[in-house]
Amino acid sequence: MSARAPDVSTKGFRVLVTAGASGIGRATAETFQAAGAKVHICDVSTEALAQFKQANPGITQSVCDVSDLRQVDQLFADVKQHLGGLDVLVNNAGIAGPTAVVEETKPEDWERTMAVNLNGMFYCTRLGVPMLKAAGGGSIANLSSTAGRLGFPYRSPYAATKWGVVGFTQSIAMELGEFNIRVNAILPGVVAGDRIDRVMTARAKARGVSVEQAKKEAVEHVSMRTMVSAQDIANMIVFLASDAGKHVSGQSMPVCGNVETLR
Numbered sequence: 694m695s696a697r698a699p700d701v702s703t704k705g706f707r708v709l710v711t712a713g714a715s716g717i718g719r720a721t722a723e724t725f726q727a728a729g730a731k732v733h734i735c736d737v738s739t740e741a742l743a744q745f746k747q748a749n750p751g752i753t754q755s756v757c758d759v760s761d762l763r764q765v766d767q768l769f770a771d772v773k774q775h776l777g778g779l780d781v782l783v784n785n786a787g788i789a790g791p792t793a794v795v796e797e798t799k800p801e802d803w804e805r806t807m808a809v810n811l812n813g814m815f816y817c818t819r820l821g822v823p824m825l826k827a828a829g830g831g832s833i834a835n836l837s838s839t840a841g842r843l844g845f846p847y848r849s850p851y852a853a854t855k856w857g858v859v860g861f862t863q864s865i866a867m868e869l870g871e872f873n874i875r876v877n878a879i880l881p882g883v884v885a886g887d888r889i890d891r892v893m894t895a896r897a898k899a900r901g902v903s904v905e906q907a908k909k910e911a912v913e914h915v916s917m918r919t920m921v922s923a924q925d926i927a928n929m930i931v932f933l934a935s936d937a938g939k940h941v942s943g944q945s946m947p948v949c950g951n952v953e954t955l956r
Contacts, residue, residue, distance in 0.1 A: 699936075699937035700935060700936040701936075701937050702728055702729050702935060702936075703728040703730040703781070703935055704729030704730070705729065705730070705731070706725070706731070707730070707731050707776040707778050707780045708725045708731065708776075708780065708783065709732075709734070709768075709772050709779060709783065710722045710725070710732065710735075710783040710785055711734075711735050711736075711757070711783065711784055711785050711786035711813070711817060712735070712736055712759075712786035712787065713745070713752075713754075713783075714734060714738060714744070714745040715738070715741045715745070716884075716886055716887070716888055716923050717785055717881065717923045718783070718785040719745060719923070720922075720923035720927040721783055721785065721923075721926070721931070722734050722749070723752075724924070724928065724931050725781070725931055725934075726749070726751065726752060728931055730780075731776055733753045733771065733775050734753075735754065735756065735757035735759070735768050735771075736754070736757070737759075742754050742756060753775040755767065755768045755772075758809075758813075759786045759809060759813030759814070759816060759817055760808035760809045760812055760813045760816075765813070765816040765817060765820065768817075769817075769824075773824075778827060779828060779831065780825070780828050780831040781831055781832045781934045782817065782825065782831070782832075782834070783833075783834045783836075783930055784813075784814045784817055784818065784834065784835045784836060785834075786810075786813050786814070786817075787810045787813075787836055788806060788809045788810065789848075789851060789888065789891070789892050789895075790848065790854070791803075791806070791848075791850060792847050792848060792892070792895040792896050792898075792899045793899060794847060795849050798849065802850065807850070807853075810854035810857075811858070814835060815861070818833065818861075818865065821833070822865075825869075829873060830873025830874050830875075831873075831874055831934075832874070832875045832876075832933055833862075833865075833869075833874065833875070833876040833877070834877055834930045834933060834934070835862045835877070835878045835879070836858070836878075837856075837858040837859050837878040837880045837945065838852075838858075838880055838881060839880050839881070839882050839952040840852040840855045840856075840955060841856050841878065841880055841945065842856075842880060842947075843954060843955045846955075846956065847896065847900070848896075848955075858878055859878050859880075859945050862877065862943070863878075863943050866943035867943065875933065875938070875939070875940075875941060876942055877933050877944045878944070878946065879926060879929055879948065880945055880946060880948065881926050881948055881949060882915060882920070882948065882950055882952045883915065883920045883949070883952070884920060884922065884923060884926065885920040885922055885923075886923060889911075889920070890904075893908050894907075914952065914955070914956060915949065915951065915953065916951035916952075916953060917951060918950070919950045920950075921949060921950060925948050926948050929946055929948050933946070
């Protein structure tokens with residue numbers, strides 16, 4: 694039997710990417726489209742959606758805060774209208790949450806982090822799964838973090854949600870396997886871009902160090918001594934959705950250069 698190149702095409706796939714107008718979400722949406730998929734995105738930022746539409750007029754979109762049940766209901770009505778079904782769900786929406794020691798973390802900040810990072814993922818998944826079943830199977834990619842396998846001081850709300858994403862992923866992978874639906878968690882490391890710049894600024898303030906020092910420390914405990922890119926994450930998500938990844942499910946997939954510890 695001769696070897697053949699892996700099939701990483703997603704031609705004809707119908708894909709929803711939450712928080713798809715910028716960062717990892719945007720890279721993922723654009724990569725799916727480049728691989729042949731029909732894509733719909735949502736985002737909470739109307740400004741980001743407008744900028745995205747200028748660059749990607751062929752990708753449909755909705756305004757949606759995934760922590761709001763009614764907005765998620767409307768999102769999936771839009772998906773049915775624009776895509777006619779669903780083969781891939783990318784639960785990318787999430788927020789960084791507060792940077793503070795635990796006793797100074799405000800309850801409302803904790804609750805907001807849970808609402809977006811965990812509740813929103815559940816709200817989207819509960820509506821996405823029936824569509825994936827109707828399609829005869831598909832792929833769900835849930836965005837966790839290296840903070841979903843390591844402790845993360847000063848970022849306990851964020852870490853708690855990202856550990857929760859891993860548990861949610863492994864549980865529903867067991868539920869959905871018989872329906873040919875694969876479910877995996879993606880664990881990015883330090884992702885270069887505007888978001889990590891904001892996180893590093895807040896972290897530097899909390900610790901009383903410079904932003905430059907905070908950034909240096911962020912990669913000191915990465916084996917490869919590097920940040921990763923949004924495109925690196927998108928490539929993994931598309932691979933898992935493609936035929937090349939058809940037997941990968943229930944896994945936590947780090948794309949991080951091997952983050953050894955978070956400090």
